[in-house]
Structures are given as C-alpha cells and as structure tokens.
Amino acid sequence: MGIMWRAHDLRLRRDVAVKEIQPPFRADGADLEEARRRALREARSAGRLSHPAVISVHDLLEENGRLWIVMELLEALTLEETVGHLGHLPIHWTAWIGFQLLSGLRHAHGAGVLHRDINPGNILLTGDRVVLSDFGIAALGGDPAMSTTVPIGCAPAYVAPERLRGGRADPATDLWSFGASLYFAVEGRPPYPGSDTLTVLGRAMSGEPDPPVKAGPLRRVLEGLLRRDPAERLSAGRAARMLSEILRLEGVTVAPPSLPGQRFPPGAFTR
Structure with a gap:
C-alpha cells in the first residue's frame, strides 16, 4: 500500500516518517484517483485523533501525481x-x-x-x-x-x-x-x-x-x-x-493515559 521513508522536517527540525502511497494498478494503468481517496481517508481519519496510542499524522502532500503522508517517526x-x-x-x-x-x-x-x-x-x-x-x-x-x-x-x-x-x-x-x-x-x-x-x-x-x-x-x-x-x-x-x-x-499499576499537549522541538521557531 505504500513505501515508508525516514525524513527530516527542516522547518520544525524534527525527524518524521513519510509514507508514499502506491496506487493500485488496473488494466489501463495506475489508479491515481483510488490512491488519492485512500490517502485522504488515512490522513483525515488519523489526523482528527490525538492520543499516545494512535499514530500522529502531520500533513498530506501531492506533487507530480505522487501522494505523501507525513507522520511521526517511531522506532518500533x-x-x-x-x-x-x-x-x-x-x-x-x-x-x-x-x-x-x-x-x-x-x-x-x-x-x-x-x-x-x-x-x-x-x-x-x-x-x-x-x-x-x-x-x-x-x-x-x-x-x-x-x-x-x-x-x-x-x-x-x-x-x-x-x-x-x-x-x-x-x-x-x-x-x-x-x-x-x-x-x-x-x-x-x-x-x-x-x-x-x-x-x-x-x-x-x-x-x-x-x-x-x-x-x-x-x-x-x-x-x-x-x-x-x-x-x-x-x-x-x-x-x-x-x-x-x-x-x-499481576502487580502492574496502570492509569488511563492522558491526552498529550502539542510539543514542538527545541528551536522550532528560530532560524
């Protein structure tokens, strides 16, 4: 469904993951419209959520017919x-x-x-x-x-x-x-x-x-x-x-996780 890239956000000075959406191929070629719908659905669905147990989506980009979702980078x-x-x-x-x-x-x-x-x-x-x-x-x-x-x-x-x-x-x-x-x-x-x-x-x-x-x-x-x-x-x-x-x-104490506030990397708003 996609290729994952490790990237660096120059503006916010943080590492991110970039998912390049791979369009499904039909008999007459790549189905870019279906890829666009899927990318938009993924970005809108995850983008409206803010929870430590849900992947964070930062942006959705399109350039020269290629679709990209920018999300948090996790070592996992x-x-x-x-x-x-x-x-x-x-x-x-x-x-x-x-x-x-x-x-x-x-x-x-x-x-x-x-x-x-x-x-x-x-x-x-x-x-x-x-x-x-x-x-x-x-x-x-x-x-x-x-x-x-x-x-x-x-x-x-x-x-x-x-x-x-x-x-x-x-x-x-x-x-x-x-x-x-x-x-x-x-x-x-x-x-x-x-x-x-x-x-x-x-x-x-x-x-x-x-x-x-x-x-x-x-x-x-x-x-x-x-x-x-x-x-x-x-x-x-x-x-x-x-x-x-x-x-x-089992001796493990847990509490419902709280919603995290938005955190920007140090120096995000400086040149």
Missing part, C-alpha cells in the same frame, strides 16, 4: 514481529498492550473513526508506547466509504465474522479484531490458524476460534471479545476494566 517493532521473535507474550505483557491499545481505540471510536483493519502487523510497540497505525481503510462516521466490502488486503483471521458475511463495520467489529490480535499475542498464533487463506476463511465463517490455552485470566476477556454475535460481545469499557483488574493482580 510490530506486535507480529515481536511475537515472531519470542513465540508468544506473557499474560501481563499482553494485558498491558491491550489496555494501552484499547484506550486509543476508544478515543478513535469516540471521534467517529473506525479503523477496520486492526491486526498484529498494524500494532507498533516502542519502549513505552503501544501505537495503532495504518488507517488506510479507516472510515469516518457517515462516510459513504463505510461499505460492507472487506478490502482484499485485510487478514481474514482478524476480520469479525459478521464482516465476512457482508455486515457493515461498527465499533464491535473493531473490538473483535482487537481481541483476535490479543489472542495472537498470548497464544502465539491467530484464532483461526490455517495454511492458506481459503482454509482460514472457511473456519472463520462457520466455526468458533480454538479455545486459548496460554491466556490464564485473559481467557475471559478473549472469549468475550471473540463472541460471534456482536450484540453479546464485550463492550470497550467492560474490556478495559477487566484488563486493568488483570494487571492489578
């Missing part, structure tokens, strides 16, 4: 990469990651933004932050882009069952994907394993996820988030309370 591994290195994460790590990420997700939902593609590859882990990135298929409330179609790039193991059946995206579908990502973190595998996409799709459409075996007290949270009926799924508030209680029992 994805959750997918981290689990790939370690096999699976301990319960208290997973609960802490979930608690921080859920705070950002609740902020996004409160601002009318649905992510629609939460998966371990879009969750960034820095030294002290958990950050949700890649709002490329996000949708704003009331946006006609909120169709029932699941984009090709989505990993089926992390898409809510009702979405796979043609249902519309809503906060409950994001929560299912969030739960599936936590399942992957603590179990070391997706809730619907399979060697190919068709096998995963078949299991996701008709069956329940395999019961978690390494989750311990997280099992109730995972099973509540991965309920096939969205009306019975855990709410974000209830999931946050359960995660905070697990962390308390």
Whole structure:
C-alpha cells in the first residue's frame, strides 16, 4: 500500500516518517484517483485523533501525481514481529498492550473513526508506547466509504465474522479484531490458524476460534471479545476494566493515559 521513508522536517527540525502511497494498478494503468481517496481517508481519519496510542499524522502532500503522508517517526517493532521473535507474550505483557491499545481505540471510536483493519502487523510497540497505525481503510462516521466490502488486503483471521458475511463495520467489529490480535499475542498464533487463506476463511465463517490455552485470566476477556454475535460481545469499557483488574493482580499499576499537549522541538521557531 505504500513505501515508508525516514525524513527530516527542516522547518520544525524534527525527524518524521513519510509514507508514499502506491496506487493500485488496473488494466489501463495506475489508479491515481483510488490512491488519492485512500490517502485522504488515512490522513483525515488519523489526523482528527490525538492520543499516545494512535499514530500522529502531520500533513498530506501531492506533487507530480505522487501522494505523501507525513507522520511521526517511531522506532518500533510490530506486535507480529515481536511475537515472531519470542513465540508468544506473557499474560501481563499482553494485558498491558491491550489496555494501552484499547484506550486509543476508544478515543478513535469516540471521534467517529473506525479503523477496520486492526491486526498484529498494524500494532507498533516502542519502549513505552503501544501505537495503532495504518488507517488506510479507516472510515469516518457517515462516510459513504463505510461499505460492507472487506478490502482484499485485510487478514481474514482478524476480520469479525459478521464482516465476512457482508455486515457493515461498527465499533464491535473493531473490538473483535482487537481481541483476535490479543489472542495472537498470548497464544502465539491467530484464532483461526490455517495454511492458506481459503482454509482460514472457511473456519472463520462457520466455526468458533480454538479455545486459548496460554491466556490464564485473559481467557475471559478473549472469549468475550471473540463472541460471534456482536450484540453479546464485550463492550470497550467492560474490556478495559477487566484488563486493568488483570494487571492489578499481576502487580502492574496502570492509569488511563492522558491526552498529550502539542510539543514542538527545541528551536522550532528560530532560524
């Protein structure tokens, strides 16, 4: 979907990440209009949010038919990469990651933004932050882009069952994907394993996820988030309370993160 560049903002004197949007190719060439819509959607969705658990977007540029999104630069591994290195994460790590990420997700939902593609590859882990990135298929409330179609790039193991059946995206579908990502973190595998996409799709459409075996007290949270009926799924508030209680029992004290003020680098307004 894009190429990431490390860059330096000369005006504000800070390093940034620049994402060059790659247009999809059709039979008659590159679809620049679709690339423009996707870039605008990503910039508008993430740009209206201000939370330490959500990637910060600074600007959207277009030059000579090429589209660029300027965002904060993070030195991070994805959750997918981290689990790939370690096999699976301990319960208290997973609960802490979930608690921080859920705070950002609740902020996004409160601002009318649905992510629609939460998966371990879009969750960034820095030294002290958990950050949700890649709002490329996000949708704003009331946006006609909120169709029932699941984009090709989505990993089926992390898409809510009702979405796979043609249902519309809503906060409950994001929560299912969030739960599936936590399942992957603590179990070391997706809730619907399979060697190919068709096998995963078949299991996701008709069956329940395999019961978690390494989750311990997280099992109730995972099973509540991965309920096939969205009306019975855990709410974000209830999931946050359960995660905070697990962390308390594990000896980890957490508080809801506060919204950061805008910080400019030293010397930003001097020559």
